[in-house]
Amino acid sequence: MAKDEPLYLRPRVEPPLASLLGEARFLHSLVDALGSPLNVLLPEVVAENAARFLSVYRRHRLSGRVYFAHKANRSSALVRRLAACDPVAVGVDVASLGELRHALGCGFTGDRVMATGPKDPQFLWLAARVGATVNVDSAGELRQLVELVRGHGLSRTRVLARLSGFESDAGYGGVGTRVLSRGSRFGTPVAEAEALWSALEEHADAVELVGLAYHLDTTGLEEKARALERCVLLMDECRARGLTPGAVDIGGGFGVGYVAEAAEWERWTTALSEAVLGARPPLTWRGHGYGLRAEGGTVRGTAALYPAHRTVAGPGYLDELLSRPAPALGRPPATLLLEHLNNLYIEPGRALVDQCGVSLARVLEVRRTSDAPDRYLVRLGMNAGDVSLEEHVVLVDPVLLPRDGAPGEPYGDGTGGNRPVGVHLVGNLCLEADLITRRLVYLPRLPSAGDVLAFANTAGYAMDFHAHRAQRQPVARTVAVTREAGAWRWCPDEDYWPLIHPEKGPF
Numbered sequence: 001m002a003k004d005e006p007l008y009l010r011p012r013v014e015p016p017l018a019s020l021l022g023e024a025r026f027l028h029s030l031v032d033a034l035g036s037p038l039n040v041l042l043p044e045v046v047a048e049n050a051a052r053f054l055s056v057y058r059r060h061r062l063s064g065r066v067y068f069a070h071k072a073n074r075s076s077a078l079v080r081r082l083a084a085c086d087p088v089a090v091g092v093d094v095a096s097l098g099e100l101r102h103a104l105g106c107g108f109t110g111d112r113v114m115a116t117g118p119k120d121p122q123f124l125w126l127a128a129r130v131g132a133t134v135n136v137d138s139a140g141e142l143r144q145l146v147e148l149v150r151g152h153g154l155s156r157t158r159v160l161a162r163l164s165g166f167e168s169d170a171g172y173g174g175v176g177t178r179v180l181s182r183g184s185r186f187g188t189p190v191a192e193a194e195a196l197w198s199a200l201e202e203h204a205d206a207v208e209l210v211g212l213a214y215h216l217d218t219t220g221l222e223e224k225a226r227a228l229e230r231c232v233l234l235m236d237e238c239r240a241r242g243l244t245p246g247a248v249d250i251g252g253g254f255g256v257g258y259v260a261e262a263a264e265w266e267r268w269t270t271a272l273s274e275a276v277l278g279a280r281p282p283l284t285w286r287g288h289g290y291g292l293r294a295e296g297g298t299v300r301g302t303a304a305l306y307p308a309h310r311t312v313a314g315p316g317y318l319d320e321l322l323s324r325p326a327p328a329l330g331r332p333p334a335t336l337l338l339e340h341l342n343n344l345y346i347e348p349g350r351a352l353v354d355q356c357g358v359s360l361a362r363v364l365e366v367r368r369t370s371d372a373p374d375r376y377l378v379r380l381g382m383n384a385g386d387v388s389l390e391e392h393v394v395l396v397d398p399v400l401l402p403r404d405g406a407p408g409e410p411y412g413d414g415t416g417g418n419r420p421v422g423v424h425l426v427g428n429l430c431l432e433a434d435l436i437t438r439r440l441v442y443l444p445r446l447p448s449a450g451d452v453l454a455f456a457n458t459a460g461y462a463m464d465f466h467a468h469r470a471q472r473q474p475v476a477r478t479v480a481v482t483r484e485a486g487a488w489r490w491c492p493d494e495d496y497w498p499l500i501h502p503e504k505g506p507f
């Protein structure tokens, strides 16, 4: 491959996101009216994603609920759209007092809410007050909850016990292997669960154990399968002591495929190694190696990248996790759950908002870099906090939406023009480090000021999680878009409600 061939990482876009990105004029008019950066959400897609997860449940004859991990996106439209889904099948996982209040205001009743994460007394009180399920992090948190319930005369609160530190020991995994799962600062280590069971028995007047939970921040199927079967066995232990848990909550982390083509991902990651070795020009700002380094002519370290091309992700990942024989008992987790009469809870964040949104930025300036010929700086009306793909090391190209839908004008002295070009995307902060990505991004042609770059699939964590008001730069507005009778309509995120439109049929 020629060394100057463009190394694309083109995004995976499916309908309806794909057809939205085809509406350059509409998207330009939104940025003209509402400013750059701008977040655009497709609330209908989040409901479709929930349905896809639930169809995996059906395929395995499992009951339970899909809880949206709210922390992935602050949007009202997405949470309201999910509130309108089947109340038995779809809930919300909130990790702060603010998210709990928001979920309730969006139409979720308390019994559809799961409270996870670190909790202050106000969060615990409101969760218990509205009848949410509390995903209890530690024995200390359980005590705090029990005191609140008793002290305020609240009704018995449903709790899940969040566990961590799963490992296979001699009595469990056989053959003397000890496979520790990754450490977590959340959850009660399985080794200390005994004290938790005792506390649950002692405080049975105030709290009811309805299940066991974990959330492992990994893509590793084996590690997750191990934790899942361990929970099934621990459920039986709990029942033997007279506790009555009914559900296993396996958390989130089902993942999203961001890059469409496996070959592009392979090519880029291979080229990164070559660039780190000096065998080709840098692919990144100032030779950043994403964790790789050259040592005596070989590449060392591991690339700390999100696996942006995925062969299985989201509902497909859940299907695979449930289907493949689990490590210790050698049976599929779905079978174990069924036989032990356990419901399945999941808490997808990123995967539930797959294909649900796009972040738009206006191109403000295009100029040559001083250090390499034929490379350009493209300054955007956004900063790294507004589209924090880099923060999560998700590497994927934006889509160029020319101002007039016209092919590009040659840039400046005519060396740009209608051919692929490598650019560095820089942000609107007066800060050397404000790069939208440290990766050299190839675009099909050089953009011009006034064009828009669309970052696809940013609804999970990339849109508003890291947005800030540094330098009083504008924080992105967020709009919800819906398609009615072939035409795209939009409204501010906070004005979206999942109503049947009075004249025009369902949203």
Ligand SMILES: *Cc1c(COP(=O)(O)O)cnc(C)c1O
Pocket: 069, 071, 072, 093, 116, 117, 215, 251, 252, 253, 254, 255, 347, 348, 349, 350, 351
């Ligand atoms: C963040 C989080 C999730 C969601 O994780 P994703 O990777 O976005 O699916 C689910 N459960 C808990 C407890 C979390 O902290």
